[in-house]
Amino acid sequence: MQAFAYASPTTLKEALALLADRWGVADILAGGTDLLNLLKDHIHTPQRVINIKGIKELGGIRKTDSGLRIGALVTVSELLASPEVRAEYPALIQAAEGIKSVQIRNMGTIGGDLCQRPHCWYFRQGFGLLAMKDGRSLVREGDNRYHAIFGNQGPACFVSASSFGPPLVALNARVKLVSAKGERELPVEKFFVTPQSESEREIALRPDEILTEILVPPAANVRNATYEVRQRETLDWPLVTASVALTMKGTAVASARVVLGHVAPTPWRATEAEKVLAGKGLSAAVIQKAAEAAVTGATPLSRNAYKVQLVRAAVRRALEAARPKA
Amino acid sequence: MPDYSWPAPEKRRVIGRRTNRIDGFVKASGRAKYAYDIKRPGMLYAAVVVCPYAHARIRSIDTSAAEKMKGVAAVHVFDGSAPGTEVLWAGWEIAAVAAETEELARDAARAVKVEYEVLPHFVNEADLSKAKAAGRVKPAGEKVTGDPDQAFKEADVVSEGVYGCPVICHLTWEAHGQVIEWKGDQIEYWPTTQAVSSIGNELAKALGVPPANVHVMQDHMGVGYGSKFSPDRWGIACAKLSKQTGRPVKLFLPRDVEQMIAGNRPSHYARIRLAAKKDGTIIGWESESWSTGGMTGGGAPPIPYVFTNIPNQRLNHTAVQVNAAPQRAWRAPNHPQASYLTCCAMDDLAHKLGMDPLELFKKNADYTARPDVYRWQLDKAAELIGWKKLWHPRGDKTPGPIKRGLGIGVGTWGGAGHLSNCRCNIYPDGTVEVELGSQDLGTGTRTVIAMVAAETLGLPVGAIRVKIGDNRYPFSGTSGGSTTVGGVSSSTRKATMNALEKLFERVAPKLGVKPEELEAVNGQIQVKGDPKKAMAWKAACKLLGTEKISEMGQNDPKNPMGLTTGGVGGVQMADVSVDTETGIIRINRLVVVQDCGLVINPKTAESQCYGAAHLSICAALYEERIMDDITGRMLNPDIEFYKVAGNPDIGEIIVHLDIRPEHDKRGVIGLGEPPVIPGIAAIANAVTNAIGVRVPYVPMTPDRVLAALERRSA
Numbered sequence A: 001m002q003a004f005a006y007a008s009p010t011t012l013k014e015a016l017a018l019l020a021d022r023w024g025v026a027d028i029l030a031g032g033t034d035l036l037n038l039l040k041d042h043i044h045t046p047q048r049v050i051n052i053k054g055i056k057e058l059g060g061i062r063k064t065d066s067g068l069r070i071g072a073l074v075t076v077s078e079l080l081a082s083p084e085v086r087a088e089y090p091a092l093i094q095a096a097e098g099i100k101s102v103q104i105r106n107m108g109t110i111g112g113d114l115c116q117r118p119h120c121w122y123f124r125q126g127f128g129l130l131a132m133k134d135g136r137s138l139v140r141e142g143d144n145r146y147h148a149i150f151g152n153q154g155p156a157c158f159v160s161a162s163s164f165g166p167p168l169v170a171l172n173a174r175v176k177l178v179s180a181k182g183e184r185e186l187p188v189e190k191f192f193v194t195p196q197s198e199s200e201r202e203i204a205l206r207p208d209e210i211l212t213e214i215l216v217p218p219a220a221n222v223r224n225a226t227y228e229v230r231q232r233e234t235l236d237w238p239l240v241t242a243s244v245a246l247t248m249k250g251t252a253v254a255s256a257r258v259v260l261g262h263v264a265p266t267p268w269r270a271t272e273a274e275k276v277l278a279g280k281g282l283s284a285a286v287i288q289k290a291a292e293a294a295v296t297g298a299t300p301l302s303r304n305a306y307k308v309q310l311v312r313a314a315v316r317r318a319l320e321a322a323r324p325k326a
Numbered sequence B: 001m002p003d004y005s006w007p008a009p010e011k012r013r014v015i016g017r018r019t020n021r022i023d024g025f026v027k028a029s030g031r032a033k034y035a036y037d038i039k040r041p042g043m044l045y046a047a048v049v050v051c052p053y054a055h056a057r058i059r060s061i062d063t064s065a066a067e068k069m070k071g072v073a074a075v076h077v078f079d080g081s082a083p084g085t086e087v088l089w090a091g092w093e094i095a096a097v098a099a100e101t102e103e104l105a106r107d108a109a110r111a112v113k114v115e116y117e118v119l120p121h122f123v124n125e126a127d128l129s130k131a132k133a134a135g136r137v138k139p140a141g142e143k144v145t146g147d148p149d150q151a152f153k154e155a156d157v158v159s160e161g162v163y164g165c166p167v168i169c170h171l172t173w174e175a176h177g178q179v180i181e182w183k184g185d186q187i188e189y190w191p192t193t194q195a196v197s198s199i200g201n202e203l204a205k206a207l208g209v210p211p212a213n214v215h216v217m218q219d220h221m222g223v224g225y226g227s228k229f230s231p232d233r234w235g236i237a238c239a240k241l242s243k244q245t246g247r248p249v250k251l252f253l254p255r256d257v258e259q260m261i262a263g264n265r266p267s268h269y270a271r272i273r274l275a276a277k278k279d280g281t282i283i284g285w286e287s288e289s290w291s292t293g294g295m296t297g298g299g300a301p302p303i304p305y306v307f308t309n310i311p312n313q314r315l316n317h318t319a320v321q322v323n324a325a326p327q328r329a330w331r332a333p334n335h336p337q338a339s340y341l342t343c344c345a346m347d348d349l350a351h352k353l354g355m356d357p358l359e360l361f362k363k364n365a366d367y368t369a370r371p372d373v374y375r376w377q378l379d380k381a382a383e384l385i386g387w388k389k390l391w392h393p394r395g396d397k398t399p400g401p402i403k404r405g406l407g408i409g410v411g412t413w414g415g416a417g418h419l420s421n422c423r424c425n426i427y428p429d430g431t432v433e434v435e436l437g438s439q440d441l442g443t444g445t446r447t448v449i450a451m452v453a454a455e456t457l458g459l460p461v462g463a464i465r466v467k468i469g470d471n472r473y474p475f476s477g478t479s480g481g482s483t484t485v486g487g488v489s490s491s492t493r494k495a496t497m498n499a500l501e502k503l504f505e506r507v508a509p510k511l512g513v514k515p516e517e518l519e520a521v522n523g524q525i526q527v528k529g530d531p532k533k534a535m536a537w538k539a540a541c542k543l544l545g546t547e548k549i550s551e552m553g554q555n556d557p558k559n560p561m562g563l564t565t566g567g568v569g570g571v572q573m574a575d576v577s578v579d580t581e582t583g584i585i586r587i588n589r590l591v592v593v594q595d596c597g598l599v600i601n602p603k604t605a606e607s608q609c610y611g612a613a614h615l616s617i618c619a620a621l622y623e624e625r626i627m628d629d630i631t632g633r634m635l636n637p638d639i640e641f642y643k644v645a646g647n648p649d650i651g652e653i654i655v656h657l658d659i660r661p662e663h664d665k666r667g668v669i670g671l672g673e674p675p676v677i678p679g680i681a682a683i684a685n686a687v688t689n690a691i692g693v694r695v696p697y698v699p700m701t702p703d704r705v706l707a708a709l710e711r712r713s714a
Ligand SMILES: Cc1cc2nc3c(=O)[nH]c(=O)nc-3n(C[C@H](O)[C@H](O)[C@H](O)COP(=O)(O)OP(=O)(O)OC[C@H]3O[C@@H](n4cnc5c(N)ncnc54)[C@H](O)[C@@H]3O)c2cc1C
Pocket: A027, A028, A029, A030, A031, A032, A033, A034, A035, A036, A072, A073, A076, A098, A099, A100, A101, A104, A107, A108, A109, A110, A111, A112, A113, A114, A115, A116, A117, A161, A162, A163, A164, A205, A209, A210, A211, A212, A235, A236, A237, A238
């Protein structure tokens, strides 16, 4: 890795003062489970690394009237151990359970999870986020078995790697982003973006901002679940995931959010599936129809059409998991 | 000369007992030191610069910036990488930098400026027509036996299929590398190797120094799978950096470079046709196979495998050249692939005949070298997996997305002992040492040596000091071809018997008998069959005064004297479940039935089978070197997308060692490789049995499984 200056501030204010207003100058270090790989592989070559783990206010899970406040530094293990999360947000627990490595669970934070870089193998080998070479898309023309089947009309064909992105979008969560100039809140759905040029990023975070917390609305009446299709039981990336959040009215779905992971440069709302579910009971036929609707508009690349079928399976299984037990 | 033969089964006290590894504790506690752990005073760390292109010509190498960096001690340009050199694969070693720290070395390696003229490359051989179009094929010619045309004309049934397994990497958990300290004319060498006794000689030759001046040391090593016999270019570079700087140097390959250049197993693809009679008797074989092992192409797989005597064969093979580092021996070279190709073709034939594949395999067992062994093993495996109850014709008809199936694979291997010398020292205080220039790759070699010595000397296993891993001990062969256990057990048996004979000579007069009337049991030397007429081991050794007994024993592969032999068979059966909605395969059980002669330590022998089964599961479901057509690079030189099975992925592995008396009396036979052969075939056939359609290529990843299912419904 390239040599860098290192700071370990203990307050948010100090940390913010160390950030720069353009990418590439400073990198935030949380658990480091992704950042260290990026540094070692020279994908990131910052001048400064700012360790935020010493900032107390970025930790902790708190239940408030407006829902759950999850500090950016909360680790996957802490999330798994939280009774508040367990009580209302199985979709988050199931996503966390999918991260099979104890070491990653203990070190990896939820903020880092949302901000981690894509794992596209061309990107990680130094061909850039959009993986263009001599005007050719390496992904489109090369090996795209793990790449996007939705939202891939532009130059970006990688998939968002975040395990928590899909359930948080489904649960309609928001993130708080703070800079020295002020703070703002964004729905998680808007936090993930599809870059159109090599200079853009896949998240709406600005280079001078820190993601400080995640706010998840109450979900007492929201049946929610995540289903991940992983080839291996051991540490592995999901091939496709589906998170669903169903606001119930009696036994019927009043409104639904169905969000797919590992299929697009962002977590992907399957709005056609949501429409199928709205106002209906969760019969096997409805679930089947929703699963089928979820693949509407898929544009697989040369080697990843199999993911279309995985979407059907994941949506069906997530809905079955969310369905109230008879 | 003493009678070296193994004690009769009923007389064995140590051999044949489940025995814990004598180095289990140091390994479990982290005290075992591997080459990577060696830290010498003043040691420098080296990093390598490799070529990022699959095919290029080196225009220039500028090391000046790296040399000027603070903390950099030396930069070495690899022999065979001078400007003008044509680089034939990505990962080709260009230069190595030695620096005060690992980090500095890596930074300096990046500062080495290499200019290339990039040349066209070809990296994927799976599609033979593309390889032909690229001019990368070398047909190996046709081999015909009998009259295949006539056989196919006479056949009641002809089946045909295409099958393939890709190149996989060795992925040795301990990376390739070494520490070398070149002081004056002496070279201290800590490699990670399968060849303690010979690797130093090879290094010496490359460096032009006397072999006697190279001292090789290796206490423990973290597997080689056939890729760690030679010092390699990085070993030579490490030595030269040490000479250049006058300091010890540590050079290990990083995982990505390791994956690219430190070993791979060739691919094998084949279109196979089988001709058979209605009753299942195979009467003809035709195959067109192709494979790659890098730029040299790939050799023909040994097919038809096991059923070698199938009559009327026509074999065609094409070697394909790709711009990738050369293949290396991989645990039973070419056998797992050949087993996969043959057993899948036979399974498809059984289906076409409407026959249970178990019956087809048994029916044709006369084409194997050991029909009775295979028939017995097929029945045993069938019994263990519950074939009668669970097998069904292709396509599990139970409702729901999860389909279950069973499948068969077979294997064969040699495994006779290599040339091995052992010295046994008995000291006046009763201490026993056995010294061999051998190595324990993690297989349990140390423990086996201790057990043989303990058995022979009538002592507990813990009383034996096993000294291996040093080329100053008597020469012992490399650990390849499953030859180690046969070699070291036989040489240890002889050395310890020879030493014991010397001890008997001292004891005999004291007990008033002839030396040949004595035996060593239960920690004492006694008159045969009479424990009362005895002398305790320590008292006996005391008779040596100030002398020590030091006796040699040798396993001569040309005359193994019945202690070791070769030739084993194995049958494996897999029980899998396939999720037909996701294409994900789970292993329920893998039954391993294996003969391997006389088993010294059943526990570590079974461990070999577990480990081998694990690797078969990796290859059947996950492992694949993925090469990028455009960039010519390996896309998964890591353990993130180069996937291997974790413990939750392997299901239950059931091992049955076939140790019937007729095998026991053949002597010791190696087991390192045989159990890694039949698994892929067994799993592939089980998947086919479950879902009713063949997934033609391994690894059987969800995309391939779903594509096969789609073809079935189409
Ligand atoms: C073996 C392995 C397996 C993995 N498996 C999974 C998996 O199954 N699912 C999954 O989603 N991920 C997985 N990851 C990726 C990653 O490690 C985790 O997502 C982890 O939670 C990231 O958190 P971290 O705190 O370690 O992030 P870091 O590595 O510290 O940071 C990651 C990125 O986010 C930025 N960042 C971190 N925190 C903030 C913040 N508060 N504000 C602004 N920017 C910030 C950093 O600058 C950096 O760019 C895996 C990683 C590895 C190495």
